Amino acid sequence: MDADITRVEPVAGVISLIRPGQLLTDAPGATAAARWTIALAETDGVFRVRLSPGVDVCDLAATLRDQGHTASPNHVLVGQPLFFGGPASRPFPVDPVPPSTEALGEVPVTVAIADTGLAPHPWWRESAWFREGRQETEVPDGDGDGLLDAQAGHGTFVTGLVLRSAPEARVRPLRVLDGRGIGDEAGLLRALGRLASDPPQVLNLSLGCHTFDDRPSPLVEAALAGLGATAVVACAGNTASARPFWPAALPGVIAVGALDAAEQARAPFSAHGPWVDAWTRGEWLRSAFLRHGAFRGYAAWSGTSFSAAVVSGAIAAATGERSPLEAAAHVLDPARNRQIPDLGVVVPTPR
Numbered sequence: 001m002d003a004d005i006t007r008v009e010p011v012a013g014v015i016s017l018i019r020p021g022q023l024l025t026d027a028p029g030a031t032a033a034a035r036w037t038i039a040l041a042e043t044d045g046v047f048r049v050r051l052s053p054g055v056d057v058c059d060l061a062a063t064l065r066d067q068g069h070t071a072s073p074n075h076v077l078v079g080q081p082l083f084f085g086g087p088a089s090r091p092f093p094v095d096p097v098p099p100s101t102e103a104l105g106e107v108p109v110t111v112a113i114a115d116t117g118l119a120p121h122p123w124w125r126e127s128a129w130f131r132e133g134r135q136e137t138e139v140p141d142g143d144g145d146g147l148l149d150a151q152a153g154h155g156t157f158v159t160g161l162v163l164r165s166a167p168e169a170r171v172r173p174l175r176v177l178d179g180r181g182i183g184d185e186a187g188l189l190r191a192l193g194r195l196a197s198d199p200p201q202v203l204n205l206s207l208g209c210h211t212f213d214d215r216p217s218p219l220v221e222a223a224l225a226g227l228g229a230t231a232v233v234a235c236a237g238n239t240a241s242a243r244p245f246w247p248a249a250l251p252g253v254i255a256v257g258a259l260d261a262a263e264q265a266r267a268p269f270s271a272h273g274p275w276v277d278a279w280t281r282g283e284w285l286r287s288a289f290l291r292h293g294a295f296r297g298y299a300a301w302s303g304t305s306f307s308a309a310v311v312s313g314a315i316a317a318a319t320g321e322r323s324p325l326e327a328a329a330h331v332l333d334p335a336r337n338r339q340i341p342d343l344g345v346v347v348p349t350p351r
Contacts, residue, residue, distance in 0.1 A: 002182075004019055004020070005017050005018075005019065005020075005076050005182075006018055006019070006020040008058055008073075008212055010058045010059070010212055010213070011213070014210075014212070014213065014214055015210065016073075016075060016076075016209060016210045016211055016212045017075065017076035017078075017209065017210075018057065018058075018073040018074060018075055018076060018212065019073075019074040019075075019076060019184055019186075020057075021050055021051045021053070021055070021057060022048060022049070022050060022051070022057065022073065022074035022186070023048075023049040023051055023057050023060060023061060023064075023071060023072075023073060023074070024046060024047070024048055024049070024071065024072045024073070024074050024185060024186055024189070024217075024219055025046075025047050025049060025064065025069060025070060025071040025072070025219075026045060026046070026047065026069070026070045026219075027045070027047065028069055029047070029064050029069035029070055029071045030042075030047040030049055032064055032067065032069055033049050033051075033060065033064065033071075036049075036051050036052050036055045036060065037049050037050065037051065037052070038050050038051065038052050043189070043190050043193065044189070044190070044193035044196075045193075046186070046189050046190075046193070046219060048074065048186050057073045058073055058212045058213075061073050061212070062213065065218070070218045070219060070222070071218070072185065072211075072217040072218060072219055072220075073185075073212055074184050074185050074186050075184065075185045075209045075211055075212070075217065075246075076182060076183070076184050076185075076209060077176070077177070077182070077183045077184055077185060077187075077188060077207045077208060077209050078177075078181050078182055078183075078207060078208070078209065079115065079116065079151045079154050079177050079181035079182075079206060079207050079305055080206060080207065080208065080235045080237055080238045080303045080304045080305040090150075090301075091153060091157070091289060091295070091299035091300065091301040092299060092300045092301070093289075093294045093295045093296065093298070093299060094286055094298050094299060094300045095298065096296070096297065096298050097160075097286045097287065097288070097298050099122075099123045099163070099164075099167065100163065100164050100165070100167040100350065108319075108320065109166065109169050109170070109200075109201040109202065109316045109319040109320070109324075110169070110170045110171075110172055110200040110201055110202075111162050111166070111169050111170070111171055111172070111200060111201070111202040111203075111204060111312060111313075111316050112171075112172040112173075112174060112195055112200040112202070112203045112204070113155060113158055113159055113162065113171060113172070113173050113174065113204045113206075113309075113312075114174040114176045114188065114191050114203070114204070114205055114207065115154055115155030115158055115159075115173065115174070115175070115176065115177055115204075115206055115207070116138055116139075116151055116152065116153070116154045116155040116156075116175060116177045116178070116179060116181065117135075117136045117137050117138040117139065117155050117156075117173055117175040118130075118135060118136065118137065118138060118155050118156055118159055118171070118173035119137065119138040119140075119153070119156045119290050119291075121156060121159075121160070121288045121297060122297065123160060123163060123288050124159070124163065124171070127170075128170075129170040129171060129172075130171070133172065133173075135173065136173050136174060136175035137175075138152060138153060138155060138156055138179070138290060139152065139178070139179050140152045140153070140179065140290055140292045141179070141292075142178060142179040142180070147293075148179075148290070148292055148293065148295075149178070149179030149180050150179070150180045150181055151177065151179060151180055151181030152179040152290060152292070153289045153290040153292075153295070153299065154177065154181060154206070154305065155173060155175070155177075156288055156289055156290060157287045157288060157289055157299060157301055157306065157309075158204060158206050158287075158305060158306065158308075158309040159171055159173065159288065159309075160287035160288030160289075161285060161287045161306055161309035161310055161313060162204065162309050162312050162313040162316065163288075163313065164287070164310075164313060164350040165310065165313030165314050165316065165317045165350045166313045166314075166316035166317040169202075169313075169316045169317075172195075172200055174191040174194070174195075176188050176191050176207070177207060181207075183207065185209075185217055185219070185220060188205075188207075188220065188223075189219055189220065189223055192220075192223040192224065192226075192227070193223070195227060195230075196223075196226050196227065199227040199228055199229070199230045200227075200230055201229075201230065201231065201316065201319050201324040201327075202230065202231045202232075202233065202312050202315050202316050202319070202324060203224075203227065203230050203231070203232045203233070203312075204233050204234075204308060204309055204312040205232065205233065205234040205235070205247060205248075205253075205308070206234070206235045206304075206305035206306070206308050206309060207234075207235070207305070208234060208235060208237055208245045208246055208247060208248055209245070209246055210239075210243060210244075210245060210246070211246055214243065214244055216246050216247065216249065216250050217246065217247075220246070220247050220250075221247075221250055224247060224250065224252065224253065225252065229323055229324055229325055230324060231254065231312075231315050231319075231324040231325055231327065231328040232247075232252065232253045232254065233253070233254045233256060233308050233311050233312040233315065234247050234248035234250075234253050234254070234255055234256070234308055235248060235255075235256055235303070235304035235305045235307065235308040236248050236255045236256055236257040236258070236270060236271040236272070236276045236304050236307075236308075237270075237271040237304055238258075238269045238270065238271070238303055238304055239269075239271045240268060240269050240270065240271065241271055241272075242271070242272055242273035243271070243273075244273070244275055245271050248271075248275070248276075249275040254277045254278060254311065254315075254328060254332070255275055255276045255277050255278070256276070256277070256278050256279070256280065256304060256307045256308040256310075256311045256347075257270045257271060257272055257276045257278070257279045257282070257304060257307065257343070258270035258279070258280070258281070258282020258283065258302070258303065258304045258306075258307040259279050259280060259281050259282060259283070259307070259340075259346065260281075260282075260283050261281065261283040261284050263280075263281050263346065263349065264340070265340070266279070266340075266343060267282045267283050267302070267304075269302075269303070269304075270282060270304055270307075271304065272343070276343075276344065277332060277344065277345075278311050278331075278332055278344065278345050278346075278347050279307070279340060279343050279344055279345065279346050279347070280307045280310045280311055280346060280347040280348070280349055281307065281310070281349040282302055282303060282304055282306055282307035283302045284300050284301075284302055285300065285301060285302065285306045285310070285349070286298065286299070286300050287299065287301070287306070289301075310347060310349055310350070311331065311347050313350070314331045314347050314348075315327045315328050315331050318330050318331050331347060332345050332347070333345075
């Protein structure tokens with residue numbers, strides 16, 4: 001494990017990953033933590049506090065919350081897949097996949113995708129949003145070993161799945177994960193701060209984490225609530241468990257689990273539980289990818305990351321005359337869609 005990632009287990013069995021010695025809080029919380037602080041940085045009202053050696057960041061965060069402050073360890077976020085095995089572990093090269101030809105007309109919808117960035121691709125390199133936008137480009141080989149990083153292409157793959165359902169949507173890529181699929185809560189909060197002045201209709205979060213106390217980060221919860229009418233979609237995680245995965249498990253977020261390739265049962269790697277709102281295929285999906293080594297711009301990959309992207313695309317396609325939240329309710333309407341007992345509503349996968 002990297003030196004800047006620590007595994008913590010303040011309660012037996014409640015394991016999470018954090019940046020060691022880093023506390024996230026607001027201005028009053030930063031004042032309350034001053035006696036334990038050796039450095040401080042602020043972005044959009046969020047303070048990242050570097051603590052003195054030996055200070056238990058989880059204990060301090062819990063203490064500050066008990067005192068009425070907003071505080072959280074700087075949890076490590078991972079794209080899904082990353083630390084788990086099975087078919088979700090890596091992409092595979094495939095022959096070119098044709099772009100969607102479904103005639104939807106002009107869809108006045110922007111989909112923000114917080115991920116590993118975005119590579120040029122034939123599906124969108126001539127689109128106005130790509131040519132005119134500020135791009136956060138994928139880095140295929142950040143460590144220079146000649147091999148694709150573990151999750152390089154993740155953001156490109158997710159974008160392709162969104163556009164399979166909503167080909168006329170405008171995509172706003174936000175790079176919050178590196179090529180290994182690793183980021184943190186502080187980086188996500190910075191990205192959400194950039195969105196606050198011009199919120200997208202749909203936000204896709206194919207990433208997440210377990211928290212030190214199995215409760216949501218109050219900072220992330222507040223930042224997402226600040227996006228107002230944005231439909232926020234997040235992956236349920238590749239944990240094969242019912243333990244809440246954040247931010248997907250937040251009440252205002254649409255949590256998406258993965259079905260198997262036959263779309264009949266839960267994929268074995270998918271998280272599950274009453275906090276999961278929607279299900280769609282998550283095994284062996286095909287989408288846009290990088291050109292690198294054996295890959296010629298297309299791949300097959302599995303994971304709840306990609307199930308979330310399918311649902312984000314479906315909501316984007318349903319937006320137009322509807323508001324984003326009305327579109328989300330339409331897509332998840334159990335009267336319109338098949339349901340799987342003990343799981344829930346199934347969102348069809350585009351063909």
